[in-house]
Amino acid sequence: MVKRTSFEHDDCPIARSLDAIGDWWSMLIIREALFGISRFSEFQKRLGLAKNILTVRLRALVDQGILKTAPASDGSAYQEYLLTLKGRGVFPILVALRQWSEEFDEHPEEIATILVDKEKGKPVRKLELYSQDGRLLSAGDTALKPRAVVKQGGRLTA
Secondary structure (H helix, E strand, O other): OOOOOOOOOOOOHHHHHHHHHOOHHHHHHHHHHHOOOOEHHHHHHHHOOOHHHHHHHHHHHHHOOOEEEEEOOOOOOOEEEEEOHHHHOOHHHHHHHHHHHHHHOOOHHHOOOOOEOOOOOOEOOOOOEEOOOOOEEOHHHOOOOOOOEEOOOOOEEO
């Protein structure tokens, strides 16, 4: 297998994120964990993923702090894979990917489910990006700006 380039220390937060969760199996494992799946055998059954690949992906997600292992809640000898706060933070990313697919897929009628608010049973609204003063933003309304860096001596520099 070809070793992929690591973006762990890249200065781009998108590249860093992709280093942690950028392959499709990892995203699908996180999706299943958000649905409450926690056991190796359940992930394997739901995803149809080879056991060796699942083992590697689960270990990487644990190493990244996205999942944690815990003794099985039923007291058996098995362990469970549970989402951490960092792992639950992937939820809006998955929603954004889902909504992008629903909007741009060539065959949206083949998508089997819709995402709904559990309490009301209504479809969730499309994710949107707003400025701090409440304006709806598009890509053209945003820019990248250097982050202020604290240097020794306490002075801020850009």
